[in-house]
Amino acid sequence: MISRINNQAPFWIDPDATDTPFPDPSLALREPDGLLAIGGNLSAQKLVEAYRSGIFPWYNEGQPVLWWSPDPRLVLYTDDLKLSRSLRKTLARQPFRLTMDQAFTTVIEACAQPRKNSEGTWISPEMIDAYRELHKLGLAHSVEAWQDKQLVGGLYGIAVGRMFFGESMFSRISDASKVAFVHLVRQLSAWGFPLIDCQVYTRHLASLGARFMDRRAFIAALEKLREMPVVPPPWQFDDDLPEPLE
Numbered sequence: 001m002i003s004r005i006n007n008q009a010p011f012w013i014d015p016d017a018t019d020t021p022f023p024d025p026s027l028a029l030r031e032p033d034g035l036l037a038i039g040g041n042l043s044a045q046k047l048v049e050a051y052r053s054g055i056f057p058w059y060n061e062g063q064p065v066l067w068w069s070p071d072p073r074l075v076l077y078t079d080d081l082k083l084s085r086s087l088r089k090t091l092a093r094q095p096f097r098l099t100m101d102q103a104f105t106t107v108i109e110a111c112a113q114p115r116k117n118s119e120g121t122w123i124s125p126e127m128i129d130a131y132r133e134l135h136k137l138g139l140a141h142s143v144e145a146w147q148d149k150q151l152v153g154g155l156y157g158i159a160v161g162r163m164f165f166g167e168s169m170f171s172r173i174s175d176a177s178k179v180a181f182v183h184l185v186r187q188l189s190a191w192g193f194p195l196i197d198c199q200v201y202t203r204h205l206a207s208l209g210a211r212f213m214d215r216r217a218f219i220a221a222l223e224k225l226r227e228m229p230v231v232p233p234p235w236q237f238d239d240d241l242p243e244p245l246e
Contacts (some may be wrong), residue, residue: 013040013067022053025069025219034070041065042130044137051160052226054219056199061124071215074198074205078189081182082209090175091182096145096152098183101234104135107142107154111168123168131167134158138233143184145176153177155184157196161226164188165197181208187241191231195221 011023018041028036036055040046042065050056050067059066083091108131112123134140139160145153153176155169164184169177188196197218198210213221 009037010035010066011037013037015039015041015064018043018045022050022055022067025054025215028069028071030071034068035066036069037067039064040067042126044130044133044139047130047134047158048139048160051158051165052222054215054222056165057127058122058199060122061126068199069215070200072212073215073218074201074210075213075218076185076196076198076205076208076210078185078193078196080209080211081185082207083182084207087175087178087182090179095173096147096176096179098180098237099144099146100184100187100236101135101141103144103151103154104140104142104156105132106151107144107156107170108132108168110151110154110170110172111156113170131156131158138230141233141235143180145173145180147173147176154180159193159230160222161230162191162193162228163195163197163222163225164193166199178204178208183237183241187235187237190238190241192228193225195225 009023009027009029013020020040023036025036028034042057047057055067055069057065058068108123108128112121112128114121131140140156140158142156143154144151152173153169153171155166155177157167158165169181171177185196198205201212
């Protein structure tokens with residue numbers, strides 16, 4: 001069952017009604033930007049439906065699930081990746097060994113750790129369990145940066161067709177997550193993923209070339225890309241992937 005609160009968004013979704021569809025993302029609030037619905041659950045079925053509709057969950061532990069579809073949306077075209085001079089130097093040194101889908105649980109748990117100047121995290125144990133299930137289904141993927149057999153950075157996200165939805169990243173050594181992200185972008189480009197959903201603005205992502213995209217245009221692109229063939233799991237980097245130095 002789905003209903004409106006005060007006859008407007010955000011909509012309320014019954015947590016026990018697994019077959020309740022999401023409202024149209026165009027009905028989301030302008031302030032806070034993109035809040036569409038409250039409630040529901042984090043079942044694999046619900047999460048897949050959300051991502052296919054251009055919606056994602058984002059909420060603090062102890063709250064009901066909050067569902068978002070901001071306008072505009074921060075995205076990165078995989079052919080528009082920008083590399084700073086310092087990042088190019090790091091890439092040239094090849095300080096990390098990069099893998100995919102080798103340590104998903106460790107990556108998401110590291111992403112869940114509180115950040116500097118932050119009181120908490122939105123990646124709750126419930127969220128971790130939900131995305132681990134998506135990983136088992138071959139829909140959630142991780143990238144790992146290793147140094148001396150230690151995991152020092154990485155990221156995770158969701159793939160639906162040929163659209164990748166970036167979720168979170170972490171670094172224990174300077175540039176580790178950036179290097180992981182750069183290699184992911186190049187690999188996704190090689191696989192025919194034209195677009196990465198970055199969800200909301202951060203200076204870090206903007207420095208790598210991410211830019212805003214109108215929600216209507218984003219949904220139109222998603223409707224095409226979500227129907228394209230998936231890349232079978234587990235993911236791994238191509239042996240002949242060019243070094244991302246151009």
